[in-house]
Amino acid sequence: MTDPTVVEHALAVGTPVRCGAYRLDLTTGAWWWSDQVYAIHGFEPHEVVPTSELLLAHKHPDDRDRVACALDPGAGPDEPFSCVHRICDASGRERLVGVVGEAQHGADGSAVAVGGYVTELTAVVDDHAQATASASIAAAAQSRAVIDQACGAVALAARTDPRTAFDRLRVASNDANVPVRTLATAIVTSLPELGGDLGRLARFLDSLLAPATAPPDGPAAPRAGRATSGDDGAPPPTRSSMRQHDAPPRAGHADGAPGPAAPATARRATALLRACHPAPAAAVTLFAGAFAAGAAGAAPGRAVLVAAAVLAGQLSVGWSNDWIDAARDRAVGRVDKPVVSGDISPAGLRAAAVGAAAACVVLSAALGAVPGALHVGLVAVAWSYNAGLKSTAWSWVPYAVAFGALPSVATLAVPDPAPAPWWVTAGAAMLGVGAHLANVLPDLEDDxxxxxxGLPHRLGRRRTAAGAAAVLLAAAAVVVLAAPGRPGGGGLLALAGAAALATSAATVALRRPASRWPFRAAMLTAGVVVVLLVATG
Structure with missing residues (x-):
């Protein structure tokens, strides 16, 4: 039997309200009210005789017509019904009530009465309005503080007054089609990473607040809702109040700030290196070269050519990612991205991505028609992720396809070409999916x-972390257990290590969703899978 206290706790939720019962006899038109219904209408119990005319007299004038239709005795409802409307009680006070009811049927099946309940909702609505107003006031005060801080940063970097700084924020807000509060939050949260460097702060603000127009010799004006910059990362703005800050820097100074200026070419090269996603690019390149030299048996020169083609493809993928995501990264203040910090422009990244893609086509063609076409196709699949698939539930597909088929690029580029074994393809595909899930973990909220x-955002942090660990563990199991022959001691030891990492990642993800260990553990598990693929492929 159900514990009565459990039922009480389950039902006693929300704000207490006044509720009473009523019944209308459809054959006589007679009403019965409980004491609470009298009180809701402002009467003492049985002070008046309830009638349809009395009810209509107390309905709010704007609601009276539609309530009159519901009170027509000839139109008794056959299905349960509910409505919310206003009444004016005996003292003239306006109240909001909710009414529910259903028909009661006689022996012949026809409706003979309507019964139900009246609930006064006035206090509930008032409490909600008060809470909403209080929250709005608190949010406005908090937003005002963030906006004031951002205006201070802009004023300091631009050597202007706070009012002009706010005007710049407002113009950038209109250009980028995002709230001023969002831009201000991006600026304030990025200040610690900028480390008090006025030159870096100025470049960051130029990039984040770039106007929606470009100089005559710069790139075309962007579409509405997107802000971009010129080739040097900071086109001249149209507001005269910003001329002093945006004037060309003095010789030997960066952005007009004191101190030696870094050579433009060195800064651009560093920005390109940072923007290519160097860690995954290097990892995939090393894997491809090592697999070609080891498992595929390619000659050293051939293995180097495979690695070079893969590196060019990875560079194009990394640069296109930061180029396409420039507006998104600016909106959330990703100052770790060179395109946001102002070290390179979206146009510069676009040129680099296209150039690397062209080099990839040339180097892939040198591998032969079949492996070359396969590799170029895989790079195109990776670009499709950047171009839009990342925002869909199919975001994992490019990773599965590109990683799964990559070993076959190496095995098809040797003198005795053949596709990679099925278990290598399956293990590499699962490695790609697991890497995708793990790689997105740190950026879930910003994305x-x-x-x-994409799929990780739909799964949530906990399930994504656990899923990454599980998929990578499955990849290790396939590579170790499905390879021809009995698994060696080293393979089983590596599988045990992958299992330990996966278990710890899933456990931490469930207990501490904000921890970065699931991401690190997934990356370590991926490293184990890569070593197994090279060693056993």
Whole structure:
């Protein structure tokens, strides 16, 4: 039997309200009210005789016509019904009530009465309005503080007054089609990473607040809702109040700030290196070269050519990612991205990505028609992720396809070409999916804030972390257990290590969702899978 206290706790939720019962006899038109219904209408119990005319007299004038239709005795409802409307009680006070009811049927099946309940909702609505107003006031005060801080940063970097700084924020807000509060939050949260460097702060603000027009010799004006910059990362703005800050820097100074200026070419090279996603690019390149030299048996020169083609493809993928995501990264203040910090422009990244893609086509063609075409196709699949698939539930597909088929590029580029064994393809595909899930973990909130809703974002942090660990563990199991022959001691030891890492990642993800260990453990598991693929492929 159900514990009565459990039922009480389950039902006693929300704000207490006054509720009473009523019944209308459809054959006589007679009403019965409980004491609470009298009180809701402002009467003492049985002070008046309830009638349809009395009810209508107390309905709010704007609601009276539609309530009159519901009170027509000839139109008794056959299905349960509910409505919310206003009444004016005996003292003239306006109240909001909710009414529910259903028909009661006689022996012949026709409706003979309507009964139900009246609930006064006035206090509930008032409490909600008060809470909403209080929250709005608190949010406005908090937003005002963030905006004031951002205006201070802009004023300091631009050597202007706070009012002009706010005008610049407002113009950038209109150009980028994002709230001023969002831009201000991006600036304030990025200040610690900028480390008090006025030159870096100025470049960051130029990039984040870039106007929606470009100089005559710069790139075309962007579409509405997107802000971009010129080739040097900071086109001249149109507001005269910003001329002093945006004037060309004095010789020997960066952005007009004291101190030696870094050579433009060195800064651009560093920005390109940072923007290519160097860690995954290097890892995939090393894997491809090592697999070609080891498992595929390619000659050293051939293995180097495979690695070079893969490196060119990875560079194009990394640069296109930062180029396409420039507006999103600016919106969330990703100052770790060179395109946001102002070290390179989206146009510069676009040129680099296209150039690397062209080099990839040339180097892939040198591998032969079949492996070359396969590799170029895989790079195109990776670009499709950057171009839009990352925001869909199919975001994992490019990783599965590109990683799964990559070993076959190496095995098809040797004198006795053949596709990679099925278990290598399956293990590499699962490695790609696991890497995708793990790689997105640190950026889930930033991605979601800018409209990216791929598979990891739909799963949530906990399930993504656990899923990454599980898929990578499955990849290790396939590579170790499905390879021809009995698994060696080293393979089983590596599988045990992958299992330990996967278990710890899943456990931490469930207990501490904000921890970065699931991401690190997934990356370590991926490293184990890569070593197994090279060693056993």
């Amino acid at each position: 979601a804030a800018t409209g990216v809703h």
